[in-house]
Amino acid sequence: MPSFGCAGLQPTAQVDNNAGTQAMPSYYGPKAKIAVSNFDVKAAKAYGEIGTGLREMLITALVNSNRFRVVERQVLDAVMQEQQLGASGAAAPGQSGAQRGQIKTADIIVTAAITEFEPQASGGAGGLGGGGSVGGALVGAILGGSLNKAHMALDLRIIDTSTSEVLAATRVQGQTTDIAGGIFAGVLGSVPLGIGLGGYANTPMEKAIRVCIIEAVKYIAQTTPANYFKD
Secondary structure, three states: OOOOOHHHHOOOOOOOOOOOOOOOOOOOOOEEEEEEOOOEEOOOOOOHHHHHHHHHHHHHHHHHOOOEEEOOOOOHHHHHHHHHHHHHOOOOOOOOOOOOOOOOOOOEEEEEEEEEEEEEEEEEEOOOOOOOOHHHHHHHHHHOOEEEEEEEEEEEEEEEOOOOOEEEEEEEEEEEEEEOOOOOOOOOOOOOOOOOOHHHOOOHHHHHHHHHHHHHHHHHHHHOOHHHEEO
């Protein structure tokens, strides 16, 4: 089958359908105890729910990387309630339930600020049907869409919880170029987006989000000092 020169239409970055699980080699060693703070939303086109959704995705990706024990602080009130219930004597006999004094603390905490969030940074006609080329006309008819770009960026900090020292800081970003009109619909699999992000499913922005999360996990894993990884 002849090639119609579609290479330039592919996303500008590789997209992992299972963020954080295949972007790095398998790992079975010691893990670092980590917490992820609420995301600080600074980008004009983002809002609070987007920060919550991105935080959920980052936590899932960190756990799936098998390199971290993630300490969840968002549900601490519920955990404490279960412990209090068990200690009160109101629980059914014979149930050990939650025990006090067992909550784990994190050695490092990751903070993140959403500094860029552009679902459609640029667009325009694909222009693939011009020039009198039979192949170009065919591709243009099949695609029938427009070129769209999307990108986002996170400012990350890795902080020691004992000393409050910033161990590392960087900016990670995801950027993709796609064709509107559904040609990439469904290629990202069934891994759900976080809360507030469902509207970007099967768009260049979904790919930009996933690339950004993957890059964040890789950075955290590679930059966290070795002494924080413990059995």
